[in-house]
Amino acid sequence: MGAALRTLGQVAVVGLAVWMLARLGIRWEYVADAPWQIGDLLGRMFPPEWSAAGALVGPLIQTVNIATLGTALAIALSLPVALLAALNTTPNRATYGLARVVMVLSRSVDTLIWALVFIIAVGPGSLAGVLAIAVRSIGFVSKLLAEGIEEIDAGQVEAVTATGAGRWQVLFYAVVPQVRPVFAGVAIYRWDINIRESTVLGLVGAGGIGFALNEAILGLEWSRVGMILVIVLAVVAASEAGSAWLRKRAT
Amino acid sequence: MSARAWRRPSLWPRPWMGPVVWSGAAAFLLWNAVSLEINPDRIARGLGRLGEVAARAVPPDFARTGLLVSGVLESVEIATLSTLFGVLLGIPVAVLAARTVVPPAVYASGRGTITLGRTFHELIVGILFVKAVGFGPLAGVLTLTVNSVGFFSKLLAEEIERIDRGQIEAVRATGASRAQILIYGVLPQVLPRIIGLTIYQWDIHLRQSTIIGIVGAGGIGATLLNAFSRYDYDFALAILIVIVAIVLVGEAVSAVARRAVQ
Numbered sequence A: 001m002g003a004a005l006r007t008l009g010q011v012a013v014v015g016l017a018v019w020m021l022a023r024l025g026i027r028w029e030y031v032a033d034a035p036w037q038i039g040d041l042l043g044r045m046f047p048p049e050w051s052a053a054g055a056l057v058g059p060l061i062q063t064v065n066i067a068t069l070g071t072a073l074a075i076a077l078s079l080p081v082a083l084l085a086a087l088n089t090t091p092n093r094a095t096y097g098l099a100r101v102v103m104v105l106s107r108s109v110d111t112l113i114w115a116l117v118f119i120i121a122v123g124p125g126s127l128a129g130v131l132a133i134a135v136r137s138i139g140f141v142s143k144l145l146a147e148g149i150e151e152i153d154a155g156q157v158e159a160v161t162a163t164g165a166g167r168w169q170v171l172f173y174a175v176v177p178q179v180r181p182v183f184a185g186v187a188i189y190r191w192d193i194n195i196r197e198s199t200v201l202g203l204v205g206a207g208g209i210g211f212a213l214n215e216a217i218l219g220l221e222w223s224r225v226g227m228i229l230v231i232v233l234a235v236v237a238a239s240e241a242g243s244a245w246l247r248k249r250a251t
Numbered sequence B: 001m002s003a004r005a006w007r008r009p010s011l012w013p014r015p016w017m018g019p020v021v022w023s024g025a026a027a028f029l030l031w032n033a034v035s036l037e038i039n040p041d042r043i044a045r046g047l048g049r050l051g052e053v054a055a056r057a058v059p060p061d062f063a064r065t066g067l068l069v070s071g072v073l074e075s076v077e078i079a080t081l082s083t084l085f086g087v088l089l090g091i092p093v094a095v096l097a098a099r100t101v102v103p104p105a106v107y108a109s110g111r112g113t114i115t116l117g118r119t120f121h122e123l124i125v126g127i128l129f130v131k132a133v134g135f136g137p138l139a140g141v142l143t144l145t146v147n148s149v150g151f152f153s154k155l156l157a158e159e160i161e162r163i164d165r166g167q168i169e170a171v172r173a174t175g176a177s178r179a180q181i182l183i184y185g186v187l188p189q190v191l192p193r194i195i196g197l198t199i200y201q202w203d204i205h206l207r208q209s210t211i212i213g214i215v216g217a218g219g220i221g222a223t224l225l226n227a228f229s230r231y232d233y234d235f236a237l238a239i240l241i242v243i244v245a246i247v248l249v250g251e252a253v254s255a256v257a258r259r260a261v262q
Helices: A002-021 A028-045 A050-085 A093-108 A112-124 A127-151 A154-162 A168-196 A208-217 A224-250 B017-035 B039-057 B065-096 B104-119 B121-132 B137-162 B166-172 B176-207 B222-228 B233-262
Strands: none
Touching: A002 B065, A002 B166, A028 A127, A028 A224, A028 B017, A028 B121, A050 A093, A050 A127, A050 A168, A050 A208, A050 A224, A050 B017, A093 A127, A093 B233, A112 B222, A112 B233, A127 A168, A154 A168, A168 A224, A168 B222, A208 A224, A208 B121, A224 B104, B039 B104, B039 B121, B039 B233, B065 B137, B065 B176, B065 B233, B104 B137, B121 B137, B137 B176, B166 B176, B176 B233, B222 B233
16 A cells, blocks of 8 residues: 555656646757757856956955845844844734734845846946845844744843833843844854855846856856856855854854 | 942953944945945935836736746746756765765765855856756756755755664665665665755745746746836736745745645
């Protein structure tokens, strides 16, 4: 019985896959050609155009700045959202619901789509990128932050309340000191994610090194594309290592 | 007698450090903003324009149902197929990247593959595949397949490293070969994790499949980009609503399925 069921399941998975593949209308001669094409592409990228490195420093700094500024803005915007989204600090049901809606909207639309929206508003350029990164990060940052707030020690809050402290004093003297490490960790983590995201913002015109990448691809300058990919690899790896080190120290 | 006043405990070991660090950070952010040519005037004008666009986008226009449905179906198909292929590709890579089951040299190459897969954003990988196999969903499937190696294999490799060594020893003691050890000693222990990760990966691919259309790799993202570039804001809003809906449904399905499995 179990074996029959398993066989049935396997047949169903293969059947579904075949049906979907058929629906996609794939040209199989392209598939057969793909390994050669990819090899050819990689061959053209090698060796990378090292001499282009100087011209790419500007876009690289822009990319890092977009990620940093976007993360800073996201943190500022996430603080109130997180306080409203944590069950122990939210004033009432309505504010809790509002915070949840903001978080869902922010998280379920990708950075690139937010970038398209902000390009319409503020025109192409890094500002659209910063806003896209910020708005997209609110959901992530405030969700983790709210969880951190919910896990705080209620005893300390009660102790401060017992001194006759007001709502804001309780917040600053009992809640904030307890969530500070979580907060630092989340901020650094999101900054690392945002570095990676900001490398592609330029593909839709929102600034950074993605813009140079798009230009190089459109111009078929493959060795320059190779150089840009090397730089992206280096900066993402560096930010990952850097953020891991910082998080270990901060939390 | 002067009573010592209570002071709020500080984060900084020396009192002067706080102001220095914070003003340093503020100066750094200000430099960022200046170097990106961001000023309040542009933001204010932008927000005004955003209001105009929003007014034109409401109510959302769901009239072109055909385009919406075909876009959604293509995204779901890309996500599902790439998850299937990604898992088939990801399991061997995970084995190669598990320190406890392979020699160090193999381990290094496995970890290298994972790092490479994690570093590049799916859109960068997408552009390269579109150049290689042409526009369309095939490029999307290949992109997400390659991209899943970074996530799926990394977590699976860590799981393999955590398994119970005793069972492997037991299977080895029966005279089993390396492949037999993997199938009878390792696989049964990590199977629940593989299933959980597969569902999670599908959820992630569903999100990604909504944007890879921006570089021509199929799915509903291409429809969205077209609507934006034709100033078709009411249709764009309809697409955005559909994307949010897909992502939420995918998240719910994956949460329910994972709970059922575990």
